[in-house]
Amino acid sequence: MGWNIVIADDEAPAREELVYLLEQFHDVDKVTHATCGMDAIKKVKEQTPDVLFLDMEMPDLNGLQIAEIVGEIQPQVKIVFSTAYDQYAVHAFKLRAFHYMLKPYDEEDLAIVFRELRKSQLETASVIPVNATTAGATSVKLALELEEGIKYVFPKDIVYISKEGKYVQVHIRDQAYDVTYTLSELEQKLEPFGFFRCHKSYLVNLGSIAELKSWVNGAYNLLMDDALRSSIPVSRNYVKMLRLKLEI
Template sequence: MGWNIVIADDEEPAREELIYLLESHAEVDKVTAASGGMDAIKKVKELAPDVLFLDMDMPDLNGLQVAEIVGEINPQVKIVFSTAYDQYAVHAFKLRAFHYMLKPYDEEDIVMVFRELRKIQPRSGAAPASGSHIPSVKTSVKLALELDEGIIYVSPKDIIYISKEVKHVQVHLYDKAYIVSYTLSELEHKLEPYGFFRCHKSYLVNLASISEMKTWVNGAYNLLMEDAGRCTIPVSRNYVKMLRLKLEI
């Protein structure tokens, strides 16, 4: 059975955009729209959704107020806050927010939400867990990189980060980089069990190769990597919380 989702937003264009993005995912069974805070509470009572996409700025009740009430009605509902502003982020996570998205919506943000949902409980139509076919002795497994001169095999621990630059995907080691035929999504699928994290639509990083996370602008961060050039990698705002959870003890 797929995910049962309610979205609450008083702006019809934003609702329609989010409905479109959500219904494009095979693991979604049902999407129900609410036009405001009170309507969202009513639909949570009636439908007991798995996930509530909740806009912060609504005229009757704001997202934080709705979240408090929903937490009492059905604490199992995963709440994904959405807003055009990021000043609510701290309050949102205090109210056990499952995720936080900034408008305008981005397909990558939706992908990130479903990736985390699948870790909790896979649903019908969802892709198999990325580590389901990985051999138990992971240290002996290497990534095959097909180059013009042949194939080289690289251990995941030797990869610092992976980038998508224009049309090319590059695998970066300590002091060299290789252009590969893989897509970034394919490499994300292959390498997630080995401690890699998609921190930006154009970057996949080895968590073990991050030395520092520096504040940047508008709630975003930059990562300082442990390659020869001490490369700086951007972190999208919506990925910061999950990255910190994975990095910190």
């Protein structure tokens, strides 16, 4: 099978130029167009492509924002950033970009991308799969230092985390624990396990959200799936990103 590719660029001439160059490669099987950030996310969900050629500058979401969302919903997609400017390169590779191309497109640059893609494909095929349980992935726990000792909890059992004044609390389904971590430290530790910062004082488990309710002035509240049906505020700036992470 050949490569399944999505091109996300709001400029038609740039898309057409890239399509023409991609057609020169015999192992390109399918090319789908996206004209804005939201359309790119939609196409990635629908097409589950191997590669996303992603323009940095689009009218709704920029390339870095799209890459972050795609990394959550389809982490296997290889992202090749494309832009007329090179100042984004450092940020792009922090988001684990597969490659970075400058416009106008160059056939040799694209050939380098495909050489790297084929090399990556061969390396992946040669790796022996490791059972997740064997690797310890399912046994990892967060250590909560309490007065009486250390309590270990699975990330999936944490409903949300709150900052109450100077104190941070980890909320399990029917109990809360004061911890010595900062909210930022927990955000970094738990981000790979599906946690989202919805407010300056709250970090929520996306898997424990039951409802999103509209509030006042464009704000929302989350109803959590715990014993208390806790209500968590969502800052207006986070609503759009939260919905993209939650919904299929």
